[in-house]
Amino acid sequence: MMLVAVYGHTPYATTWEGQRVSTSPTALKRWIAGELTRLRERNGITRAEAAKAIHGSIQNIGHFEVGRRMPQPLELETLLRFYGAPDRVDFFLSLRDRSRKSTDWWIRFDSEDALPEYLKLFLGVETMADKIESWDTHLVPGLFQTRAYADAIIRGGAPKLRKKDRERRVELRMARQQEVLGSGRAPAVHAIISEASLRYLNGGREVQTEQLASLLEWNEQPNIEIRVLPFEEGLLAGVDGAFMLLTYPPEFDHELGTAYVENRIEVLYYEQPSAVAPFRAAFDELKVKALKSSDSNDLIKRALEEHA
Structure with a gap:
């Protein structure tokens, strides 16, 4: 098999389930943003209600949901618990950490x-x-x-x-x-x-x-x-x-x-x-x-x- 030369590091990290997950910041930030939107909407929660839960603004929630800014760890944990997904907190926090420490x-x-x-x-x-x-x-x-x-x-x-x-x-x-x-x-x-x-x-x-x-x-x-x-x-x-x-x-x-x-x-x-x-x-x-x-x-x- 003819393979081209390797360019840089491989952008993957092993999860606790043994899978290989991309550490592309672009992909992970977008995924987190999309999931926060999906979880909020699935539970019928408005942006105003989500903002109140983290003592923030509606604009902040908007920034989170389009990937313009990442929530702080406590904000992310609070939102996930408010959205009925406490079991996802560790996974989301690990993705957030991975996205901040890696490069595309x-x-x-x-x-x-x-x-x-x-x-x-x-x-x-x-x-x-x-x-x-x-x-x-x-x-x-x-x-x-x-x-x-x-x-x-x-x-x-x-x-x-x-x-x-x-x-x-x-x-x-x-x-x-x-x-x-x-x-x-x-x-x-x-x-x-x-x-x-x-x-x-x-x-x-x-x-x-x-x-x-x-x-x-x-x-x-x-x-x-x-x-x-x-x-x-x-x-x-x-x-x-x-x-x-x-x-x-x-x-x-x-x-x-x-x-x-x-x-x-x-x-x-x-x-x-x-x-x-x-x-x-x-x-x-x-x-x-x-x-x-x-x-x-x-x-x-x-x-x-x-x-x-």
């Missing part, structure tokens, strides 16, 4: 050209997931892209980008691959790709051939499953665009997780169970239609021979 792995790429603001949140959420599921209609997923393939995709998507900025984006993609797949955390990754992803010559025959060979290597990893939806199945109704499903470790108690969708105009994060459920149903249908892993490998090998 992508910090050295933090420039507008290499790392758009929206991508920072995605990278944090992704590193927090213990299961990553994705559907791609015409490209090999970024997590499995070779350096040459990534360069071709980035060049095609932003042809006016300066060479040094393109190279920096490629380096970011390679670092992301290492952080998610090569850090020892080993999340379960289940990717379904359209057969079109195998056929398009992104970067030319040599680049595509190298990429397909790399896919076969990735598919040998015990925590990774790459399956292909063949042309004869057609595109399923309502499943025409790419998306990702990110599921968190059990101790986060986050039901269906997050659905992530990116297009030319915006990126969207769906986290309400009712919004995530259609994506989950679509992915389940794709799993039924896609080739099994061994048959997918056979199709990848045939495409590889045709391109060679």
Whole structure:
């Protein structure tokens, strides 16, 4: 298996349940903010009532719930007990402490050209997931892209980008691959790709051939499953665009997780169970239609021979 070089420290810490949990401050602060909102609303408590419980202001509660500011430890403990979740106090406090003592792995790429603001949140959420599921209609997923393939995709998507900025984006993609797949955390990754992803010559025959060979290597990893939806199945109704499903470790108690969708105009994060459920149903249908892993490998090998 070809793996890129390690960049910096691995942003994970072992929980008391033996799971690997991201210490990305961006992801953890956002999660704490979202959970405080969910717990308050689930119990029918207003921001004014929450503010009174901590002898603070409504504005402070608002800051907590959008992640603009973290509650102090006593404020956090008081809110959780007021929201009927005293059993979660130790866990939340440990996450708060972790978020304050760590740094995001992508910090050295933090420039507008290499790392758009929206991508920072995605990278944090992704590193927090213990299961990553994705559907791609015409490209090999970024997590499995070779350096040459990534360069071709980035060049095609932003042809006016300066060479040094393109190279920096490629380096970011390679670092992301290492952080998610090569850090020892080993999340379960289940990717379904359209057969079109195998056929398009992104970067030319040599680049595509190298990429397909790399896919076969990735598919040998015990925590990774790459399956292909063949042309004869057609595109399923309502499943025409790419998306990702990110599921968190059990101790986060986050039901269906997050659905992530990116297009030319915006990126969207769906986290309400009712919004995530259609994506989950679509992915389940794709799993039924896609080739099994061994048959997918056979199709990848045939495409590889045709391109060679």
